[in-house]
Amino acid sequence: MTFRQPIAALCAASSLVLILLLGWLVYRPGLNGGFLFDDFVNLPSLGYYGRVDNWTAFWLYLTSGGADPTGRPVALLSFLIDANDWPADPYSFKRTGVLLHLLNGALLTGLLLRLGRAARYQAAVAAAILGAALWLLHPYLVSTTLYVVQRETILACTFVLAGLLGYVHGRERAAHGHKRGVWLAGISIGACTVLATLSKANGILLPLLALVIESVLLAPAHRMQNPNTARAFARMVRLVLVVPSLLFGAFLAWKTWSGFVDGMPAMRTWTLGQRLLTEPRVLMDYLNWLWLPRAFSPGLFNDTMAVSTGLFSPVSTALCLLAIIALLAGAWRWRRRFPAVSLAILFYFAGHLLESTVVPLELYFEHRNYLPSVLLFWPLALWLSAHGSPRGDRLRVVRVALAIVLPIMLAALTYLHADLWGNVRDQMVLWAARNPDSPRAQATVAQVELARGEVATAATRLQRALKLRPDEIQLALNLLSAKCAAGELSEVDVEDTAFALRTNWNVGRVGSEWFSHALNVASQGTCKGLSLDVVERLLKASAENPRAQHMASRFVQDRLHMQARIALLRHQNDRALELFDAALDADPNPGTALEQAAILAAAGQPALGLHHLDHLAQEPPAAAPTLSMQALHAWLMSKTGYWENEIAQLRATLAQDLAEQKMRVSPSAN
Numbered sequence: 001m002t003f004r005q006p007i008a009a010l011c012a013a014s015s016l017v018l019i020l021l022l023g024w025l026v027y028r029p030g031l032n033g034g035f036l037f038d039d040f041v042n043l044p045s046l047g048y049y050g051r052v053d054n055w056t057a058f059w060l061y062l063t064s065g066g067a068d069p070t071g072r073p074v075a076l077l078s079f080l081i082d083a084n085d086w087p088a089d090p091y092s093f094k095r096t097g098v099l100l101h102l103l104n105g106a107l108l109t110g111l112l113l114r115l116g117r118a119a120r121y122q123a124a125v126a127a128a129i130l131g132a133a134l135w136l137l138h139p140y141l142v143s144t145t146l147y148v149v150q151r152e153t154i155l156a157c158t159f160v161l162a163g164l165l166g167y168v169h170g171r172e173r174a175a176h177g178h179k180r181g182v183w184l185a186g187i188s189i190g191a192c193t194v195l196a197t198l199s200k201a202n203g204i205l206l207p208l209l210a211l212v213i214e215s216v217l218l219a220p221a222h223r224m225q226n227p228n229t230a231r232a233f234a235r236m237v238r239l240v241l242v243v244p245s246l247l248f249g250a251f252l253a254w255k256t257w258s259g260f261v262d263g264m265p266a267m268r269t270w271t272l273g274q275r276l277l278t279e280p281r282v283l284m285d286y287l288n289w290l291w292l293p294r295a296f297s298p299g300l301f302n303d304t305m306a307v308s309t310g311l312f313s314p315v316s317t318a319l320c321l322l323a324i325i326a327l328l329a330g331a332w333r334w335r336r337r338f339p340a341v342s343l344a345i346l347f348y349f350a351g352h353l354l355e356s357t358v359v360p361l362e363l364y365f366e367h368r369n370y371l372p373s374v375l376l377f378w379p380l381a382l383w384l385s386a387h388g389s390p391r392g393d394r395l396r397v398v399r400v401a402l403a404i405v406l407p408i409m410l411a412a413l414t415y416l417h418a419d420l421w422g423n424v425r426d427q428m429v430l431w432a433a434r435n436p437d438s439p440r441a442q443a444t445v446a447q448v449e450l451a452r453g454e455v456a457t458a459a460t461r462l463q464r465a466l467k468l469r470p471d472e473i474q475l476a477l478n479l480l481s482a483k484c485a486a487g488e489l490s491e492v493d494v495e496d497t498a499f500a501l502r503t504n505w506n507v508g509r510v511g512s513e514w515f516s517h518a519l520n521v522a523s524q525g526t527c528k529g530l531s532l533d534v535v536e537r538l539l540k541a542s543a544e545n546p547r548a549q550h551m552a553s554r555f556v557q558d559r560l561h562m563q564a565r566i567a568l569l570r571h572q573n574d575r576a577l578e579l580f581d582a583a584l585d586a587d588p589n590p591g592t593a594l595e596q597a598a599i600l601a602a603a604g605q606p607a608l609g610l611h612h613l614d615h616l617a618q619e620p621p622a623a624a625p626t627l628s629m630q631a632l633h634a635w636l637m638s639k640t641g642y643w644e645n646e647i648a649q650l651r652a653t654l655a656q657d658l659a660e661q662k663m664r665v666s667p668s669a670n
Helices: 004-032 055-062 073-079 090-118 124-136 139-145 148-175 180-197 201-221 227-262 272-291 316-333 339-350 378-385 396-421 424-434 439-451 455-468 473-486 491-503 512-524 532-543 553-569 573-586 590-602 606-618 629-640 642-665
Strands: none
Touching: 004 090, 004 124, 004 139, 004 396, 055 073, 055 629, 073 090, 073 148, 090 124, 090 139, 090 148, 090 201, 090 378, 124 378, 124 396, 139 148, 139 396, 148 180, 148 201, 148 227, 180 201, 180 227, 201 227, 201 339, 227 272, 272 316, 316 339, 339 378, 378 396, 396 424, 424 439, 439 455, 439 473, 455 473, 473 491, 473 512, 491 532, 512 532, 512 553, 532 553, 553 573, 553 590, 573 590, 573 606, 590 606, 590 642, 606 642, 629 642
């Protein structure tokens, strides 16, 4: 027996290493892909304050996040592994993402092993390795692992798994009478909750997820032996698990109340009630993809998810809601007889409580399943790994075969999916084909086609999509660009674009970059039919959208900023200054003022640039939300004098330009 244990441990370790190596190999083709979508929103902060090679730049970068009140600084910190400036090579970012995914697979193996031993399951080691392998190699997780910005999701999962592993280990020690185990369990949850939440907000679910594991599996299977330790552990559970879970429940209740009373943000096309009716269909669709894996998922384009407007509109709303109620009720009812199955179900739905309930996020995203699904395949792995008499167990051969075939099949599907992620053009073309009704998908692949010179193909694609969705800004603007590239821009195209700008529900900032590019094209006269008058007309159309008044002040600032640039191109310099000042008033920000002053200087108006900086000095400082990373960032900016230095440097440059300008106009006598 003593001899067999090291051999078994060596076999288990070798199996885990082989699984991790297989994971690396199947993900390797995806490392050649590029940055996508939100990557370009979040990663440029690596260079916003200059190269991150000094403490000032480091702290300004680390506090620059705005996705959550926390700013997700741990995720931002991890990006410094790959680059400290921008632009950067995506290969390193994707490689680190894959390595972290493999680390999560190893952590999950350890967690499943300890849970299996606590519940006294047979073949706990084999089930832990197989359960982790089925999760690690699942193709539905590719869009999280290879999407650089989702590093935050991966890291949150890393700290949740580490916290759960520390909790279970501490509980084991406490169950044997070691009081230090109570401290280990409590500190593991507390510290890892902080780190997970600073990676992404759903890390705050760790206490609730630990409470689910404790209630369903650990408490019934592994009771405390020492009464004093049991009382100490119970107090720790109430303080570290129950209280945070109740506070989280109170937060959801408050979000529910405010969602019904105050309504949804202007960018959302649905009410809170419609969201709550739609999410059961979304969750069941997630489970469909998880339990019936395929090589290619719909990807990142989920803007065509039909909203449920009633319990039977569509009918699948009621069916999916009943299915979820049945799953939850069954999991709770049979938690003593089938604890692993119950735990997998309850853990999965608990893991979705933040992102798939009342918080007004977009309705559907694949990456939301990364953490909730970690225990989902463990019950299957337990059944496949169960020991039985070769004569009495007729399914033993089937189980062994499935235990071998399933990981290989998932690895093959993941390889195909990762290979697609390694080729941006093919990726966009396939996603557009799989999401024919998605304006985002069609607009994105059209941009790829335009960049490759496939103008006619892009124009045809956009025309077809715009006929179905004439109010979609991204389709109309990209079609106008395609028509410009083909030299076929007509008045009808301009009016179609104006119509979309007037009627689209989400006016947002979709067209900000397009308008900036259009101004350059119009000023250079490289597109017949796209003049400054046309651009101004489109800007006015966007202002006429009845939802524009409900949008954030940043939208107003974008529009006024573009109008100021038009005035400047028309040499209406005083009017340009007036509009730049109004734009700054809409959303006071030193960075915006510096950009606008620089634009005035580039147009030969350094005096107006100085006036604009004077206007900034009259603006009251913008108040950042209290108890947020944004407030800390604003304090650091003030403490380091970052904006003061930038403004002083620009003032000096503008003053020098103004002096040289005066010298040219009135040269001194010899």
